[in-house]
Amino acid sequence: MANDDIWILGINMTKFGKHPDKDAVDLGAQAARAALKDGGVTMKDMGVLAAGNLLGAGSFGQQLQKAIGQTGIPVYNVANACATGATALRTVIMAVKAGECDMGLAVGVEKLAGAGLLGGGGVAKSDAKKWEPAGKFGAVGPVDGRIGTNTMPGVFAQVGMEYGHKYGGTSFDLFARISEKNHAHSTLNPLAAYQKQFTVDEIKNDVMIAYPNTRSMCSANCDGGAAAVVVSGERLRSLSGEQQRRAVRIRASVLTSDPWQEACQILPDVNTLTRNAARQAYEQSGVSPDDLDLVELHDCFATAELVHYDNLMLCPEGGAVDFFESGKPRRDGDMPVNVSGGLQSKGHPISATGIANVWEICHHLRGEAGDRQIENAKVGLAHVIGLGSACGVHILERSAL
Amino acid sequence: MTATAIPFVDYLVLDPQPHLVANECTSCGAKFFDHRVACASCESDEFRKVDVATAGEVKAFTIVSLAAPGIPVPFVAAVVDCDGTSVKGNIINTEPDAEHVRLGMKVRLAITSVGFDDDGVEAINYGFEPV
Numbered sequence: 441m442a443n444d445d446i447w448i449l450g451i452n453m454t455k456f457g458k459h460p461d462k463d464a465v466d467l468g469a470q471a472a473r474a475a476l477k478d479g480g481v482t483m484k485d486m487g488v489l490a491a492g493n494l495l496g497a498g499s500f501g502q503q504l505q506k507a508i509g510q511t512g513i514p515v516y517n518v519a520n521a522c523a524t525g526a527t528a529l530r531t532v533i534m535a536v537k538a539g540e541c542d543m544g545l546a547v548g549v550e551k552l553a554g555a556g557l558l559g560g561g562g563v564a565k566s567d568a569k570k571w572e573p574a575g576k577f578g579a580v581g582p583v584d585g586r587i588g589t590n591t592m593p594g595v596f597a598q599v600g601m602e603y604g605h606k607y608g609g610t611s612f613d614l615f616a617r618i619s620e621k622n623h624a625h626s627t628l629n630p631l632a633a634y635q636k637q638f639t640v641d642e643i644k645n646d647v648m649i650a651y652p653n654t655r656s657m658c659s660a661n662c663d664g665g666a667a668a669v670v671v672s673g674e675r676l677r678s679l680s681g682e683q684q685r686r687a688v689r690i691r692a693s694v695l696t697s698d699p700w701q702e703a704c705q706i707l708p709d710v711n712t713l714t715r716n717a718a719r720q721a722y723e724q725s726g727v728s729p730d731d732l733d734l735v736e737l738h739d740c741f742a743t744a745e746l747v748h749y750d751n752l753m754l755c756p757e758g759g760a761v762d763f764f765e766s767g768k769p770r771r772d773g774d775m776p777v778n779v780s781g782g783l784q785s786k787g788h789p790i791s792a793t794g795i796a797n798v799w800e801i802c803h804h805l806r807g808e809a810g811d812r813q814i815e816n817a818k819v820g821l822a823h824v825i826g827l828g829s830a831c832g833v834h835i836l837e838r839s840a841l
Numbered sequence: 842m843t844a845t846a847i848p849f850v851d852y853l854v855l856d857p858q859p860h861l862v863a864n865e866c867t868s869c870g871a872k873f874f875d876h877r878v879a880c881a882s883c884e885s886d887e888f889r890k891v892d893v894a895t896a897g898e899v900k901a902f903t904i905v906s907l908a909a910p911g912i913p914v915p916f917v918a919a920v921v922d923c924d925g926t927s928v929k930g931n932i933i934n935t936e937p938d939a940e941h942v943r944l945g946m947k948v949r950l951a952i953t954s955v956g957f958d959d960d961g962v963e964a965i966n967y968g969f970e971p972v
Contacts, residue, residue, distance in 0.1 A: 557907055557908075569958060570958045570959060570960060570962075571958045571962055571964050573847075573851055576875040576876065577850040577851060577852065577874060577875055578850055578851025578852075579849060579850045579851075580847060580848075580849055580850075580955075581849065581955060581964065582909070583849075583850065584908075584909055584912070585905070585908045585909055585911075585912030585916065585918075586849065586912070586931065586955065586966055587849075587850065587929055587930055587931065587966070587967075588918040588919065588920070588929035588930055589903065589905050589908065589918035591905065591907070591908065591909075593903075593905075593907070594903045594905045594918055597903035598901035598902060598903050598918070598919070598920060599901070601901045601902055601903065601944060602900060602901035602920065604944060605899075605900050605945060612939070647906075647907075648904075648906040648907075648915075649906060649907045650903045650904065650905045650906065650918075651903055651904035651905075651906070651915075651939060652903075653903075700871065700881045702871070702925075702926075702927060703920065703927035705873065705874075705881070706920055706927040706928065706929045707901060707920045707927070
């Protein structure tokens with residue numbers, strides 16, 4: 441391991457689901473303590489802490505320190521929508537890579553069980569007694585629902601439909617079958633919020649949220665936390681053989697935002713920044729898509745998973761439907777995608793997601809994934825996207841030891 | 842004489858024929874429906890008002906069944922390509938189902954009432970209807 445390599449030393453995710461007896465700090469502390477223990481280190485070894493919790497009060501990182509150890513290190517409270525966890529991880533990686541410290545901790549937590557519909561006007565409409573233009577569009581009332589939709593299921597439904605318009609081959613049935621795959625995968629993941637297999641018909645006949653996304657095709661709001669300890673190659677060499685064997689090398693760590701595109705402010709363009717992140721990650725690592733043994737991608741909705749097959753270059757451009765139909769992204773296929781169950785069944789506690797999907801990859805690379813182990817996995821990719829937008833891509837490789 | 846109608850958003854112009862107006866960057870041609878300090882595409886800070894085509898093609902849509910309180914459901918939210926300018930809007934004056942709304946469908950701008958305020962002024966919104 442070269443001095444300037446960056447590694448994951450310890451990593452953990454809590455069970456995703458309902459945790460009524462724990463607040464965000466409790467969940468963060470649980471994940472952080474478990475990640476430190478997993479890496480065989482303590483807060484005294486950490487040189488930096490980056491923490492994300494979108495729905496809580498500010499200074500989440502400092503509150504977390506008070507629960508797990510106040511050592512006076514710098515804390516970065518980060519927020520990047522659904523890419524918040526990946527942003528926390530990326531922040532720690534940058535600090536270690538810059539040589540500011542040789543070890544750091546990234547934590548992401550959300551309490552989201554029962555949160556309901558996200559993204560739209562979440563309060564009752566109370567149209568004014570007098571029409572008064574206000575806001576950036578000079579609107580006399582709330583625009584959500586009256587000029588398109590800002591709700592997340594509706595936005596991502598259009599993302600999938602736009603792909604269908606461009607390349608053809610999409611249908612309600614196709615999107616339901618993508619969801620069926622992930623729910624089937626979840627039955628092997630004891631940490632998933634939901635471990636229930638559904639038939640395609642059950643998925644199609646579930647409550648419609650935003651066509652073509654029914655309820656079971658939407659990511660599950662739930663509580664959860666995840667944390668990772670990052671270490672430099674130089675420091676790792678001073679640690680035990682067991683720590684070196686279980687460490688996972690970060691071959692690429694990339695965060696992008698969306699460059700201007702003609703329609704990006706009408707419908708968020710989740711494609712360009714993901715393609716850019718993927719391209720940079722493959723360049724940084726020298727890994728090609730064909731080298732990947734498994735992928736965890738941001739299936740916040742069934743319609744989103746389809747476009748990211750293409751954006752992450754798991755298939756030729758325009759070939760996402762054929763890629764799915766070939767069976768490759770199923771866990772027994774050539775390119776297993778979302779063997780954790782994905783956000784649709786594992787759950788999506790926003791700030792935890794970008795670390796939890798790295799945990800899933802690490803779990804397989806370490807050969808510790810139990811019943812859902814992808815045999816002999818050497819290299820994997822984790823992807824998240826937060827609207828606004830931010831995209832995180834990490835390529836991970838198992839230790840050669 | 843006081844106004845009897847007001848556009849729901851300021852980029853909708855009602856007279857003489859309803860149409861949308863965008864702020865176009867004079868340097869690169871990027872269009873924005875809200876005010877910008879500088880162009881997100883090229884950083885130029887000069888804009889001019891341009892009319893947006895009222896005919897277009899549906900390039901993405903969803904049928905929203907769960908929305909904020911007060912919004913009638915189901916409704917169709919869409920992105921319409923109006924001669925190269927993407928516009929967000931609802932598809933109106935047709936049944937909100939996948940038999941009546943299709944990708945690639947030709948549509949045109951249409952107006953719809955949002956209601957009256959206490960002064961009797963009617964707010965007029967836009968949508969797109971099948972041609």
